[in-house]
Amino acid sequence: MRLRRQMNPRGRVWASKSAAIGRLAILVACFTAVSASAQTTMRQYQFSSDSSGSGIALAEVPMPSAGPNEVLVRVRAVSLNRRDVSMLRRNYGRGGNTDGQIPLSDGAGEVIAVGANVTRFSVGDRVAGIFFERWIDGNRTAEGLASARGGSPGGMLTEYVASHEDALVAIPDHLSYEEGATLPCAGVTAWVSLFNYDPLQQDEFVLLEGTGGVSVFGLLFAEAAGARPIITSSSNEKLERARELGAYGTANYRENPDWQREVREITGDAGVDHVLEVGGRDTLPKALEASAFDSHIAIIGGLSGFASDVPVGTLMGLGATVTGIYVGSRADFEAMNAFITEHQIRPVIDRVFDFEEAPAAFDLMENGSFFGKIVIRI
Numbered sequence: 001m002r003l004r005r006q007m008n009p010r011g012r013v014w015a016s017k018s019a020a021i022g023r024l025a026i027l028v029a030c031f032t033a034v035s036a037s038a039q040t041t042m043r044q045y046q047f048s049s050d051s052s053g054s055g056i057a058l059a060e061v062p063m064p065s066a067g068p069n070e071v072l073v074r075v076r077a078v079s080l081n082r083r084d085v086s087m088l089r090r091n092y093g094r095g096g097n098t099d100g101q102i103p104l105s106d107g108a109g110e111v112i113a114v115g116a117n118v119t120r121f122s123v124g125d126r127v128a129g130i131f132f133e134r135w136i137d138g139n140r141t142a143e144g145l146a147s148a149r150g151g152s153p154g155g156m157l158t159e160y161v162a163s164h165e166d167a168l169v170a171i172p173d174h175l176s177y178e179e180g181a182t183l184p185c186a187g188v189t190a191w192v193s194l195f196n197y198d199p200l201q202q203d204e205f206v207l208l209e210g211t212g213g214v215s216v217f218g219l220l221f222a223e224a225a226g227a228r229p230i231i232t233s234s235s236n237e238k239l240e241r242a243r244e245l246g247a248y249g250t251a252n253y254r255e256n257p258d259w260q261r262e263v264r265e266i267t268g269d270a271g272v273d274h275v276l277e278v279g280g281r282d283t284l285p286k287a288l289e290a291s292a293f294d295s296h297i298a299i300i301g302g303l304s305g306f307a308s309d310v311p312v313g314t315l316m317g318l319g320a321t322v323t324g325i326y327v328g329s330r331a332d333f334e335a336m337n338a339f340i341t342e343h344q345i346r347p348v349i350d351r352v353f354d355f356e357e358a359p360a361a362f363d364l365m366e367n368g369s370f371f372g373k374i375v376i377r378i
């Protein structure tokens with residue numbers, strides 16, 4: 001039956017149509033490359049304390065070009081993470097003046113030129129930047145951690161970026177640029193938390209806190225792995241959405257301040273096996289109350305502030321393993337992409353803004369009324 005369908009004339013027409021579309025895509029990429037090489041300036045946003053309160057301003061800057069080991073990328077989409085808002089408000093890490101730096105760690109686009117020594121990519125390839133430009137594989141190093149995009153190395157909220165070829169990965173074929181742009185920080189963080197240290201097994205319970213970027217990726221990955229994700233939110237509407245995406249259980253942390261008991265009940269009092277701990281000070285003690293013996297707690301964020309009183313006795317009693325997570329390496333990104341491709345996972349995007357609306361994207365990220373990821377199309 002299947003063989004006959006492949007051999008029918010419509011199939012051949014489609015095959016020749018796809019070849020034509022492929023040739024057209026290469027022609028468009030070449031045309032973009034030629035027009036980009038004629039272009040001398042481009043637009044990019046920069047952090048700016050003079051920008052009428054929005055914290056970012058549009059600037060016209062010289063076009064970058066690809067050095068011998070670099071790839072010139074026409075950025076097509078970027079996504080926001082909580083860290084980007086902290087940088088905007090100058091309270092990320094040690095804080096300090098970020099004026100003139102380019103915001104956002106996460107972006108995806110099309111390769112439009114390659115340097116003479118480049119071997120990993122060709123013109124027309126669809127790529128995303130890795131979060132730490134110099135954390136390629138293995139354990140983290142000080143040098144790797146100092147290379148986060150959207151900090152002192154340039155960010156992705158720009159029309160073009162010249163990147164070392166090692167600091168890029170191909171995005172899965174079934175994803176759009178908008179979807180690919182959501183992966184580098186939130187996606188890799190959720191992936192590493194679930195699979196690197198105490199790999200998630202089928203039927204295990206996973207606790208996800210809130211319905212932001214990291215947690216919704218955790219939900220998608222846990223569901224695809226046949227595990228049982230339980231997610232919390234301040235909104236019943238968002239919890240309904242989470243159930244549609246495969247949440248096994250839900251709890252409203254605003255309506256029920258003792259949500260950890262509700263979570264435990266959902267597990268039949270066994271407790272959860274994995275926690276993606278993004279809440280910090282207010283959630284960590286409760287997440288531990290909801291946890292099973294020998295569980296794994298991935299310490300990721302501090303949405304309610306960073307934890308100060310760690311309930312050491314509870315940790316000892318549980319025999320829980322605690323791992324501090326800081327996104328991950330390029331190898332982690334590539335392993336995640338293979339999983340995303342295998343399970344045909346599509347990131348959840350709440351809203352896509354145009355480039356000119358970038359300040360509004362930051363506003364939405366700050367006010368919290370979104371589910372999953374916020375994207376800007378460039």
Ligand SMILES: NC(=O)c1ccc[n+]([C@@H]2O[C@H](COP(=O)([O-])OP(=O)(O)OC[C@H]3O[C@@H](n4cnc5c(N)ncnc54)[C@H](OP(=O)(O)O)[C@@H]3O)[C@@H](O)[C@H]2O)c1
Pocket residue numbers: 080081082083185186189209210211212213214215232233234235238253278279282283299300301302303304325326327365368369370372
């Ligand atoms: N260590 C790392 O590698 C790493 C990587 C990425 C992110 N992070 C950190 O992880 C945290 C989450 O990042 P994100 O980008 O996923 O954030 P996000 O997309 O901004 O998530 C925000 C959502 O989290 C929920 N939330 C807010 N305050 C909460 C609280 N007190 N308790 C429980 N849920 C709360 C809300 O969901 P509802 O509206 O559903 O209530 C809110 O919409 C941030 O602190 C971020 O800095 C760390």
